[in-house]
Amino acid sequence: MFSHLCGKNSLLSSIPNFTKRFICKSRPMANSRFDYVRNFEQNDSILPNCWIVVRIDGKAFHKFTQKHDFNKPNDDNGLNLMSYAAVQVLKEFNEIVLAFGQSDEYSFIFHKTADVYSRRASKIVTCVNSLFTSSYVFHWGKFFEEKQLLYPPSFDARIVLYPSDENLRDYLSWRQADTHINNLYNTVFWKLVLEGGRTNTEAQKDLSGTYSSDKNEILFSRFGINYNNLPQMYRKGTILLRKNVEVPKLNGYQTQLIVPFFTDLIQDKFWIEHPEILTKDKSQNYELDDEQLNHPIMQKQFDIVHKRKNNNK
Template identity: 80%
Template sequence: MLNLLCRKKAANVISLVSKRFLSKSSPMANSKFDYVRNFEKNDAILPNCWIVVRIDGKAFHKFTKKHDFAKPNDDNGLNLMSYAAVQVMKEFNEIVIAFGQSDEYSFVLHKTAEVYNRRESKILTCINSLFTSSYVFYWNTFCEPKKLLYPPSFDARVVLYPSDEDMRNYLSWRQADTHINNLYNTVFWKLVLEGGRTNVEAQEDLSGTFSADKNEILFSRFGINYNNLPQMYRKGTILLRKNVEVPKLDGKRTQAIVPFFVDLIKDQFWNEHAEVLTRDRPQDYKLDEEQLMHPLMQKQFDIVCKRKNNNKNTEQNSP
């Protein structure tokens, strides 16, 4: 009987406090200034469309020169870009695939995505700000001992694609662009750094040339077979969610963001990774040697192992 009276009394107190709180807060929630919300633009994205957020470095020619990045490709800089993209994919699970090259990254949200009620400004700003802050936060992890001399910035845009074919063609376009840009830059910087040409002279040498001409310059003058260069340079970096086995954890699996350096233009890629289009759960995947040793995977494995060790220590110390 006493317990029943105590519960009733507590309920009356809670009800009284709630009424007082609501009576005080309601004028603020419905103030005369509320009308300003009507000026906000309704920027909901069309339903059933693939959402692509593409991020590009702003004035990165200047940024990479100032920070003495290797030309034409800086492994640490490329891996930093990809690790920033990994952080974005960990936060936004409706991103089903990402593609990066040079100073740009494209994030593809599935056409059924409902994040932020598909508000374009919210999606754009949150992904861009997280990517940029991650790039700065992990700078020392990948680029030490170089100091970050000034903050980088990235612009971003949202593009919608109504069909699976359109979305695939977008990614094919970005990968084809990777090859075109990298072939040109590889020849250009060989001419400048090893061929004794000035920037202007190298541009003139390459003016009007085709891919076959550039390949011939690389092979005949510098002994380089372009097809033997790392695929990360030639094809860019594809990021996908997969269930992978964690080394040194007795076969334990974890969901990770895995880098791929393959052709995504042909059907084979989409057949092997069908979950991108269907949005099924990530597949079990066996990492190849390059992926296993890649810094992106090593960093993720370190986090999994550290978390497991912390849990183990907590269990051992608990009474």
């Protein structure tokens, strides 16, 4: 084989000598006396037929959001950047059937039949986390056009297995319930601080021992805010699903894109409307509502499709 490539009348006879020397000296690596060190590597393949959840969480994001002057309690650009970074992960890993995000965290759900990286836990969690983090940094300027990234953010990540569909639904219900609890508290807290004249310590003391009904009453009686009228993205988080959608201004052209949903996933209705999550069937055709159609996540995906179509002309 190598004589055929490197001989006098070989396929490589016309290329520069320094390149030819490099190629022709290449040989399959022989075993060496150092190969034994591979025996120290652990086999971390995870159990089959279990849902794989990779959850990413911002490290020291309280400091990060302060340094970058995020709006309190919710910064739309910050939330949308998180979701756009998550979109990049879904585009890379087609065995992810759903992602759920809130605040500075995102959960990625691999179908229980997924065989990504032969189900090696360390490979899965590191590749998902590194792609998410690099995408967050790479796309920062798309969402914060006039705000410089002062230092690189970091995210921790963990991988958890759930053996049944019920376990998976309970996990996602837990994360969505946590979204509501945290957002209600933060909404009242920052209203007390920013508009109510309370210090951080005083606001914490005011809210200590209060129930959801108490917090709702403070918002309504003191600030005229009905919590249920706040954007669902704040109250319920962001769900990302693959759907076949029509791209505007392309004469009915349809393609698969990552669509954000802001809805209740705790009740059965969500799972009945999106059966492909559990069954891993092909993506459904879906008609975007006005909120989705105008959402920055969709607009940026539309732009990519338009550019690709124009380049193919």
